[in-house]
Amino acid sequence: MTIFILSVGEHIYSTKRIYNEALKRGHNVRIINHTRCSIKLSGGKRQIIYQGENIINEPDVIIPRIGASITRHGAAVVKEFEMNNVYSTARSLGILRAQNKIRTLQILNHKEIPIPDTVFSVNPENIKEQIELLGGAPVVIKLQEGTQGVGVMLAESEKSAKSIIDTFYGMNKSILLQEFIKESNSEDIRVLVAGDKVISSMKRKGLEDDFRSNIHRGGSGFKVNLTDTEKTIAIKAANYLGLPIAGVDLIRSKKGSLVIEVNSTPGLQGIETCTRVNIGESIIKYIEKKCSTKSSRMKR
Numbered sequence: 001m002t003i004f005i006l007s008v009g010e011h012i013y014s015t016k017r018i019y020n021e022a023l024k025r026g027h028n029v030r031i032i033n034h035t036r037c038s039i040k041l042s043g044g045k046r047q048i049i050y051q052g053e054n055i056i057n058e059p060d061v062i063i064p065r066i067g068a069s070i071t072r073h074g075a076a077v078v079k080e081f082e083m084n085n086v087y088s089t090a091r092s093l094g095i096l097r098a099q100n101k102i103r104t105l106q107i108l109n110h111k112e113i114p115i116p117d118t119v120f121s122v123n124p125e126n127i128k129e130q131i132e133l134l135g136g137a138p139v140v141i142k143l144q145e146g147t148q149g150v151g152v153m154l155a156e157s158e159k160s161a162k163s164i165i166d167t168f169y170g171m172n173k174s175i176l177l178q179e180f181i182k183e184s185n186s187e188d189i190r191v192l193v194a195g196d197k198v199i200s201s202m203k204r205k206g207l208e209d210d211f212r213s214n215i216h217r218g219g220s221g222f223k224v225n226l227t228d229t230e231k232t233i234a235i236k237a238a239n240y241l242g243l244p245i246a247g248v249d250l251i252r253s254k255k256g257s258l259v260i261e262v263n264s265t266p267g268l269q270g271i272e273t274c275t276r277v278n279i280g281e282s283i284i285k286y287i288e289k290k291c292s293t294k295s296s297r298m299k300r
């Protein structure tokens with residue numbers, strides 16, 4: 001198979017790992033920097049120009065590894081491949097949905113996937129009421145498009161919540177409010193999903209003085225055993241968003257496990273190191289099963 005990995009850098013751990021595993025398994029694999037792709041649309045036809053050649057008809061499969069800073073262009077490149085019947089491990093719509101926490105939670109809630117109680121508004125007149133809708137402080141405040149723990153805040157009192165929310169509304173930033181799941185104990189669970197299976201999972205624990213468990217904020221990874229319900233929730237969440245390969249984040253609460261977000265470009269380094277599972281290989285094996293020949297591409 002010809003596999004394109006859409007990524008800004010061949011030296012990024014996850015890109016390198018997927019690339020090497022694809023090579024090992026005998027595939028023709030190329031890293032395409034989507035930020036260097038130009039798209040031409042004309043007369044109902046499309047071209048994706050990369051390093052002077054039109055690559056639109058080359059791949060059987062694309063593996064988008066689109067970062068948060070260039071999501072829209074990345075999703076547009078993915079969309080062109082999709083419309084050319086190329087299988088993608090992350091649909092363009094899924095990438096856009098996952099980048100937006102409000103949109104993600106709207107879809108998950110509609111599909112009855114358990115999430116923490118969430119409120120969003122843009123009305124500076126009724127902030128008190130918004131906080132009360134969540135049963136009062138403490139509340140978690142999140143930027144709609146934050147990642148890696150940046151833009152996630154804990155407001156312990158109504159007073160501080162009000163001033164933070166006011167500030168973001170004043171700056172025209174989209175935010176959401178969420179009930180604070182105290183009993184999650186600065187831990188969350190990253191579940192790596194491929195289609196209808198969980199490939200691997202790890203628990204992340206935040207630093208002593210932080211409620212966020214992100215590895216980028218100093219958190220550490222540990223092995224964890226998932227319940228069947230957690231596996232089902234994670235698989236469904238990824239599928240509903242349109243992401244065959246995804247990292248689904250859960251927190252454990254008194255009400256059961258809740259999905260807090262879904263990542264369309266889950267990092268491999270932390271989870272491979274912690275669990276010793278060869279995730280790069282699992283991703284390639286998943287793709288092989290999904291579409292082993294060019295002719296299967298025509299049937300999709």
Ligand SMILES: Nc1ncnc2c1ncn2[C@@H]1O[C@H](COP(=O)(O)OP(=O)(O)O)[C@@H](O)[C@H]1O
Pocket residue numbers: 116140142146147148149150151152178179180181182184186187188206211212213214249251260261
């Ligand atoms: N409602 C919540 N209650 C308690 N902790 C939370 C809640 N939401 C998020 N967290 C903690 O904050 C971290 C970052 O939040 P998350 O929504 O995953 O944003 P990001 O996209 O920045 O990772 C989570 O990994 C979790 O540890």
Ligand SMILES: [Mg+2]
Pocket residue numbers: 148149214249261
């Ligand atoms: Mg997260």
